[in-house]
Amino acid sequence: MTDPENSQGTPQICPTDPTTQALAVRGLTKSYGDATVVNNINLDIPKGAIYGIVGPNGAGKTTMLSMATGLLRPNKGTAWISGFNVWEEPNDAKRSMGLLADGLPIFDRLTGKELLTYVGALRELDEGIVDQRSEELLEALGLKEAAGKRVVDYSAGMTKKILLAQALIHNPKVLILDEPLEAVDPVSGRLIQQILKNFAQTGGTVVLSSHVMELVEGLCDHVAIINRGVVEIAGHVDEVRRGRSLTDVFVDAVGGAALQEGSLSWLGASEGHSEGQNQNEDRAE
Numbered sequence: 001m002t003d004p005e006n007s008q009g010t011p012q013i014c015p016t017d018p019t020t021q022a023l024a025v026r027g028l029t030k031s032y033g034d035a036t037v038v039n040n041i042n043l044d045i046p047k048g049a050i051y052g053i054v055g056p057n058g059a060g061k062t063t064m065l066s067m068a069t070g071l072l073r074p075n076k077g078t079a080w081i082s083g084f085n086v087w088e089e090p091n092d093a094k095r096s097m098g099l100l101a102d103g104l105p106i107f108d109r110l111t112g113k114e115l116l117t118y119v120g121a122l123r124e125l126d127e128g129i130v131d132q133r134s135e136e137l138l139e140a141l142g143l144k145e146a147a148g149k150r151v152v153d154y155s156a157g158m159t160k161k162i163l164l165a166q167a168l169i170h171n172p173k174v175l176i177l178d179e180p181l182e183a184v185d186p187v188s189g190r191l192i193q194q195i196l197k198n199f200a201q202t203g204g205t206v207v208l209s210s211h212v213m214e215l216v217e218g219l220c221d222h223v224a225i226i227n228r229g230v231v232e233i234a235g236h237v238d239e240v241r242r243g244r245s246l247t248d249v250f251v252d253a254v255g256g257a258a259l260q261e262g263s264l265s266w267l268g269a270s271e272g273h274s275e276g277q278n279q280n281e282d283r284a285e
């Protein structure tokens with residue numbers, strides 16, 4: 001576990017061999033102009049873990065995951081997926097991982113079924129296997145009826161689910177998911193959690209970023225709290241929580257925020273409100 005006392009921007013010690021981990025990063029650093037948004041991050045994600053990455057808005061989670069998966073070139077540092085260096089052995093690293101991330105191009109003129117068939121072909125899977133897996137994934141994710149509909153016409157939650165299916169179809173060793181349950185309804189959310197648990201129980205590794213602490217507490221066995229581009233705390237969920245709620249640990253680690261007295265005092269019951277009320281009354285008449 002990373003000691004929070006020593007992790008504020010100072011190099012963290014990661015003695016393990018990064019090639020033995022499902023995902024490992026060493027010294028990852030990214031700056032935009034004068035701002036260092038990811039600052040010398042070291043992280044080990046063991047095989048078979050469901051690993052939650054949490055942190056406030058703008059903490060550097062997406063930037064870190066983008067560098068860890070080879071989507072964004074770091075200023076410094078390296079990442080390994082399933083033992084493959086993402087910059088020196090990109091094909092092997094990419095073959096090992098399934099990725100769900102915002103901002104990646106989606107072939108959304110295809111139907112859900114066509115998209116899975118296309119991605120399966122890109123992954124060089126046998127046609128019969130792609131067909132069988134696509135059917136099963138569409139069924140499991142509640143997308144069977146929408147299989148013939150173009151992805152561009154999917155809702156936000158449906159899009160998330162078809163992108164998850166796309167990330168799973170080649171049965172990757174490591175699944176990396178940026179906000180996987182965002183916009184997903186509770187029934188589908190529960191199903192997805194079950195899929196991820198089964199995946200980890202059979203030896204797969206899941207890395208997910210989320211703002212939903214209940215999800216991380218209920219699903220993940222490991223967690224890292226990132227703040228201002230550094231890892232504040234990382235380790236097994238029970239070690240990090242030490243009997244407290246993860247939300248309390250999170251707030252302590254990143255610093256709580258309270259609305260200052262008098263701030264936004266114009267918001268709520270006011271002249272504007274009663275004027276609005278009158279307008280509504282006028283409209284009703």
Ligand SMILES: Nc1ncnc2c1ncn2[C@@H]1O[C@H](COP(=O)(O)OP(=O)(O)OP(=O)(O)O)[C@@H](O)[C@H]1O
Pocket residue numbers: 032037055056057058059060061062063064
């Ligand atoms: N291309 C870019 N140019 C300049 N700054 C950037 C760029 N991409 C990200 N940043 C900055 O890097 C910081 C970290 O952003 P990042 O998206 O990694 O945060 P995050 O932890 O994923 O946030 P959120 O929880 O809101 O998604 C932010 O301050 C953001 O403005």
